[in-house]
Structure formats: C-alpha cells, structure tokens
Amino acid sequence: MTDSAVRCRDLRVNLGGKDVVDGIDLDVTPGDWVAVVGPNGAGKTTLMHALAGLIPSTGELSVGGLSPRNSSRKAMSAVVALMPQRPVVPEGSTVKELVALGRTPYLRRFGTETATDRSVITSVIERLDLTEFADRRATELSGGELQRVVLARALAQEPQVLLLDEPTSALDIGHQQQVLDLVEELREDDNITVIAAMHDLTLAGQYGRRIVLLDKGSVVADGTPSAVLEADLLGRVYGARVEILERPSGPIVVPIRQEGTR
Amino acid sequence: MIKAGISQHRTAVLLGAALILCAALLIGVLVGPAGLTPDRTILELLDGIPGIHIDSGLTATQQAILWQIRLPRVVLGALVGAMLAVAGAAYQGVFRNPLADPYLLGVSSGAGLGATLAIVSGGALGMFGIPMAAFVGGVLAVFATYSLGRSIGGPQNAVVIILAGVAVAAFTNAAQTFVQQRFDDSLREVYSWLLGGLSTDGWSEVLVVLPYVALASAVILVHRRVLDVMAVGDVEAASLGVDPARSRLVLVLAATLGTAAVVSASGLIGFVGIVVPHAVRLVVGPSHRLLLPLSLMLGAAFLVLTDVAARTVLAPAELPIGVVTAMIGAPFFLLVLRRSRVSA
Numbered sequence: 001m002t003d004s005a006v007r008c009r010d011l012r013v014n015l016g017g018k019d020v021v022d023g024i025d026l027d028v029t030p031g032d033w034v035a036v037v038g039p040n041g042a043g044k045t046t047l048m049h050a051l052a053g054l055i056p057s058t059g060e061l062s063v064g065g066l067s068p069r070n071s072s073r074k075a076m077s078a079v080v081a082l083m084p085q086r087p088v089v090p091e092g093s094t095v096k097e098l099v100a101l102g103r104t105p106y107l108r109r110f111g112t113e114t115a116t117d118r119s120v121i122t123s124v125i126e127r128l129d130l131t132e133f134a135d136r137r138a139t140e141l142s143g144g145e146l147q148r149v150v151l152a153r154a155l156a157q158e159p160q161v162l163l164l165d166e167p168t169s170a171l172d173i174g175h176q177q178q179v180l181d182l183v184e185e186l187r188e189d190d191n192i193t194v195i196a197a198m199h200d201l202t203l204a205g206q207y208g209r210r211i212v213l214l215d216k217g218s219v220v221a222d223g224t225p226s227a228v229l230e231a232d233l234l235g236r237v238y239g240a241r242v243e244i245l246e247r248p249s250g251p252i253v254v255p256i257r258q259e260g261t262r
Numbered sequence: 263m264i265k266a267g268i269s270q271h272r273t274a275v276l277l278g279a280a281l282i283l284c285a286a287l288l289i290g291v292l293v294g295p296a297g298l299t300p301d302r303t304i305l306e307l308l309d310g311i312p313g314i315h316i317d318s319g320l321t322a323t324q325q326a327i328l329w330q331i332r333l334p335r336v337v338l339g340a341l342v343g344a345m346l347a348v349a350g351a352a353y354q355g356v357f358r359n360p361l362a363d364p365y366l367l368g369v370s371s372g373a374g375l376g377a378t379l380a381i382v383s384g385g386a387l388g389m390f391g392i393p394m395a396a397f398v399g400g401v402l403a404v405f406a407t408y409s410l411g412r413s414i415g416g417p418q419n420a421v422v423i424i425l426a427g428v429a430v431a432a433f434t435n436a437a438q439t440f441v442q443q444r445f446d447d448s449l450r451e452v453y454s455w456l457l458g459g460l461s462t463d464g465w466s467e468v469l470v471v472l473p474y475v476a477l478a479s480a481v482i483l484v485h486r487r488v489l490d491v492m493a494v495g496d497v498e499a500a501s502l503g504v505d506p507a508r509s510r511l512v513l514v515l516a517a518t519l520g521t522a523a524v525v526s527a528s529g530l531i532g533f534v535g536i537v538v539p540h541a542v543r544l545v546v547g548p549s550h551r552l553l554l555p556l557s558l559m560l561g562a563a564f565l566v567l568t569d570v571a572a573r574t575v576l577a578p579a580e581l582p583i584g585v586v587t588a589m590i591g592a593p594f595f596l597l598v599l600r601r602s603r604v605s606a
Contacts (some may be wrong), residue, residue, distance in 0.1 A: 045355075054501060072505075084498055084501075087498065088494045090548055093547070103303060104504060107487055107503075111485070120406075
C-alpha cells in the first residue's frame with residue numbers, strides 16, 4: 001500500500017454535473033515518470049488538480065502517503081508540488097521572491113523564515129542555474145527561464161511527487177527539451193516521482209517511462225511508451241492519422257496528412 | 263554576502279520610514295498657533311515618559327495644548343492613516359486588484375451607514391458600540407461589492423469590482439443620508455462626524471480606535487507571506503499550501519474591522535489606502551514583507567502631514583481632511599488605473 005507514491009481507486013471528479021475524471025485507478029511507484037496523455041478535454045488537467053488535492057474528488061486517493069481529504073493544504077504541499085501550465089507572475093516580483101514562495105508549506109506561525117528555508121532557496125536557485133537572475137524581475141524573463149523559476153519554486157517545496165501540467169506547451173522546441181531534461185535529472189538525482197500531463201506525444205514517448213492514455217475521463221491504455229503509443233489506438237482516441245517511428249530513445253509519433261489531398 | 267546585503271537594505275528602508283514617521287509626528291505637534299518651539303516640545307515629550315523628569319519651560323497652557331489637543335489629534339491621525347494604508351494594501355492583495363481601497367470598495371460608506379444608525383439610535387450601543395456598528399456595515403458592504411463584482415465580471419476583473427464598489431457606496435451613502443434626514447435632531451452630530459476630520463476630545467477617540475487598529479494590523483502583518491503567495495492566483499496558492507478562501511476571509515474581516523473603527527472616529531477619508539501602498543510599491547516592489555510595515559508607517563506619516571495641511575491652508579478655518587486626501591488621491595488613482603490597464 002504505502003509502496004506507491006500515488007495510489008487511486010475509482011477516482012472521480014464531478015464538475016458541473018459531469019464526471020470529468022470518471023473512475024481512474026492508478027498506482028505509481030516512487031521515482032517513476034508517468035506521462036498522462038489524451039485529447040483536449042480528456043481530463044488531464046483535472047486529474048493533476050485532483051492528485052494535488054486542489055479540487056474535491058471521490059474514491060480512494062493517497063499521494064506521498066497522505067490523503068488530500070484528511071490533510072491540510074500545508075501538509076499536502078510539503079509532499080506534492082504542481083507546476084502549472086501558465087504560471088501567474090505578479091508584476092514586480094523578483095526571481096528569488098517567487099522561488100521563496102515554495103517554502104510556504106514550512107512557514108512558522110508568524111511567517112518567519114528559518115536558516116533552512118534560506119539555504120534551500122539558495123541551493124535550488126544555484127541548481128537550476130538561476131543565480132544570475134535571482135534579483136531580476138520575473139516579468140522580464142523568457143518563457144523557458146520562467147518555467148525554470150517555477151520548477152525551482154516547486155523544488156523548494158521539497159516534494160516527493162512533482163505534478164507537471166503541460167509544462168512545455170508554451171515553449172519552443174529547444175526550451176521544451178531543456179525543461180524536460182532538467183526534470184529528468186531531478187527525478188534521477190532525488191528519486192522524485194514525476195507525473196506530467198503532456199500534449200506532445202513524441203515528447204511523452206521520449207521522456208515518460210510509462211504512458212497513461214486518457215479519453216473522456218477514463219484510462220484507455222496504460223503501459224510502456226511503445227505499448228501505448230500505437231498507431232491504431234491513437235488513431236481511434238485522437239481521430240488522427242499517425243505513424244510511429246521506433247527509436248532507441250523511445251517512440252516518435254508523426255502526424256501524416258490525408259492521402260490524395262496533395 | 264547577497265543575503266546580508268538584502269536584509270541590511272530592508273533594515274535601512276524600515277529605519278528610514280520610522281524616521282519619516284517621527285518627523286511627521288513632530289511637525290504635526292509643532293504646527294499651529296500656540297507657539298510651541300521644537301526644543302521645548304521635545305523636552306516636554308521626553309518629560310512625559312515615566313521615570314524621566316525634565317523642565318521643558320513650556321507654560322501650563324502650552325502644556326495643556328500639547329497633551330490634550332495636539333498630541334491626541336496627531337496620534338489619532340497616525341492611527342487612522344496607518345490603518346487605511348495597511349487595509350488598502352491588504353484589500354489589493356486579497357482581491358489581486360491594484361485599485362482596491364477601503365473607500366472605493368464601499369467599506370467606508372457601509373461603515374458610515376452603520377455608525378450613523380448607531381448614532382441616531384441614541385447612543386444605545388455606547389461609545390464602543392459605534393465601531394462595532396460601523397464594522398457590521400463595512401462587512402456587509404464589502405461582501406456586497408465582491409459578490410456583485412464577481413457575478414458580473416469574474417473575480418479577476420479589477421475594474422468591474424471597483425464599479426460594483428461605486429454602486430454599493432452610492433446606495434449606502436443614499437441610505438445614510440436618508441437616515442440622517444429622518445432623524446434631524448441628531449443631524450448636526452452625524453454631519454460633523456461625516457465630514458471627516460481629526461478633531462478630538464482629549465484622548466477618548468484614540469482609546470476607542472487603538473485596540474481595533476492594533477488587532478487588525480497585527481492580523482494583516484502576520485499574513486504578509488500569505489499575501490505574497492496569493493499574488494500567484496488561487497490555484498497556485500493552494501498548491502503552495504495556502505487556503506485562499508480562508509485567508510481571504512480572515513484578511514477581509516481584519517481590514518474591514520480596522521477600517522470601520524477608524525471611519526467611526528474620523529469619518530470618511532478616501533484614497534489613503536491607494537496612494538500610500540502604491541507609492542511604496544513603486545520604490546520597494548510588491549513583496550508584502552516590506553510593503554505592509556512601510557504602508558503602516560508611511561500611511562501614518564501621510565495622514566498626519568495631510569492634517570497639518572488641512573488646518574493651515576485656510577487658517578484659522580479648517581479644511582475637511584477628506585477633501586485634501588481626495589485632491590491628492592484622485593489624480594493618483596487615475597495614474598494607477600492607467601498603469602494597471604497597460605499591464606492587464
């Protein structure tokens with residue numbers, strides 16, 4: 001039971017009278033990288049929010065050994081961190097101030113900062129190569145730099161489970177790779193469990209060690225990248241024509257245009 | 263090295279603000295017709311500290327003016343200014359809205375209506391009851407404003423909430439005027455209160471307001487980091503361990519309680535809550551760790567100096583202090599509106 005970093009049974013989230021997450025079973029071993037894929041509206045973001053305990057859900061759920069329903073927001077945020085799709089950047093905040101927000105779960109009653117907090121902040125800033133940006137305003141950063149700041153903030157939470165909600169959908173191809181390489185490095189070094197909702201199937205196949213394919217709130221396939229990223233299945237779920245190129249680093253999903261339209 | 267630099271910088275900024283506040287308090291005490299000189303006044307003030315005895319050389323009349331007229335007025339001004347500025351910063355933080363201000367959200371008018379009802383009911387609630395009645399009025403007004411703004415334009419729409427606040431303020435002002443007309447025997451009392459102003463009757467107003475201001479500011483200051491977290495929006499704030507709905511409720515109640523108490527003592531004084539926090543943000547940035555204590559001190563200094571202006575510009579006549587803050591604040595408000603429109 002407690003061997004799983006994340007465990008859910010018949011997890012459901014009802015939004016506006018509809019089960020957007022419709023009975024999901026999932027066991028994730030610590031240190032794994034699970035890419036959650038699926039068409040728009042499949043429930044990827046909702047599932048991420050439910051796992052983080054940000055929205056009410058029903059069914060059995062345990063994340064990092066805690067149940068979001070019986071634990072305070074503060075306790076949850078010390079075990080699970082969420083990297084949002086488009087982070088909100090308050091005007092005028094510096095990089096260091098944003099990273100420091102990651103220590104919120106460890107704040108004392110009167111909001112004072114301890115030496116541990118300061119040293120964690122400094123070390124994640126160094127680790128993610130943000131030292132030169134530390135006193136810069138975050139609004140001046142590029143998309144890729146900003147995602148690094150948000151990743152640093154998530155790491156400052158010292159989580160066991162890192163949830164990524166389409167972390168690279170706003171980035172160009174180079175920055176997508178940089179951010180995902182960084183996540184992979186952190187996963188290996190710290191044995192952090194990564195669950196990432198991903199839009200790009202090729203990136204999911206390259207970085208995920210396990211792929212969960214969602215459709216209409218349910219799991220339709222769950223397994224290794226090669227097993228799940230399969231042309232017929234994707235064709236059915238996405239309504240797309242794709243070809244799969246197997247590479248040693250993982251499968252590559254290529255969209256093919258309709259024949260006879262050229 | 264960097265860390266030491268930043269905390270030294272912070273201490274220096276706080277110290278600077280404290281000096282500005284001391285200077286403002288001193289100016290507030292000195293300016294006026296009684297001919298108090300700085301050196302003698304400082305000695306007299308030191309003499310007031312228990313255990314210190316200095317002969318300041320002030321006459322008995324001058325001493326009475328200092329202790330029973332000037333000082334209470336200056337202290338009340340400082341409390342009101344500090345509270346309005348901190349409340350403004352807190353409202354701006356929880357609503358993620360740079361335009362929020364106790365006056366513009368309708369809190370002040372709601373508190374005014376509550377206080378008026380307490381006054382016309384013949385003081386049945388007693389002197390300490392007026393702030394409570396003002397609090398109830400203020401809370402009702404801020405929740406009306408927020409739920410109206412939310413239902414019309416969504417929680418993120420800064421301008422719509424302010425428009426809702428204008429509507430709520432107009433309605434409560436009308437209700438307040440209506441009540442005032444119906445009970446014309448207490449008209450004078452209500453009217454002189456409503457015009458605002460820091461004229462005091464010895465220390466009694468200060469004693470009524472002080473506990474509310476102390477409690478409300480303490481609650482807001484303890485939440486300085488929570489306010490920083492709330493700046494990233496509800497979803498991210500929740501993922502960082504803050505309960506946004508609960509924190510918003512606690513902060514709105516604290517800011518409204520403090521505002522209501524000072525409104526019940528000083529009448530409607532607008533724009534302090536918008537001018538001071540914004541001026542501070544321009545200099546030190548948006549982090550509430552500096553913004554809140556600086557707003558507290560500089561809000562106090564701002565209102566004390568505004569009061570000096572209000573009583574000297576047309577001396578011996580006195581200008582209502584709300585008129586002076588509005589003359590400074592309204593153009594400033596437009597500036598903030600312009601800036602927030604550009605960034606939105």
